[in-house]
Amino acid sequence: MKKIIIGLGTLAVVGVATGIIVAVKIGKAKREELKDGAIETIDHVNDAVQAQADAFKDSANDAAKDTSAAIEDASEKTEAVIKDVGDGVKKTKKDLKETAETVKKDVDNGVKKIKKDLKTTEKAATDTK
Numbered sequence: 001m002k003k004i005i006i007g008l009g010t011l012a013v014v015g016v017a018t019g020i021i022v023a024v025k026i027g028k029a030k031r032e033e034l035k036d037g038a039i040e041t042i043d044h045v046n047d048a049v050q051a052q053a054d055a056f057k058d059s060a061n062d063a064a065k066d067t068s069a070a071i072e073d074a075s076e077k078t079e080a081v082i083k084d085v086g087d088g089v090k091k092t093k094k095d096l097k098e099t100a101e102t103v104k105k106d107v108d109n110g111v112k113k114i115k116k117d118l119k120t121t122e123k124a125a126t127d128t129k
Helices: 002-127
Strands: none
Touching: none
């Protein structure tokens, strides 16, 4: 019986030692597996972040191009409006000058007619006296 107990004790010690060795190997393999998984996850996250950064950069570049084009278009339209207003002012000045000349001629002609009519009236009044 003593031999059985010693045998069982030996088996227990060998089993525990084997378990510890296996556990260390399994733990090491598990740690390696976890490390590989962590590295893979970090790489995946880095790739995803880089993809989002590239997409954001592209979007920002597109927005900058669109904004630049809109500013250029607005500038061109503003220049066209300024030219149209300048042309309108010139035409208005010309029209006002022509109208003023026409009014002056009409007034001068009216004054001449009134003077002529007055002379005719004075002559008629003098002749009837």
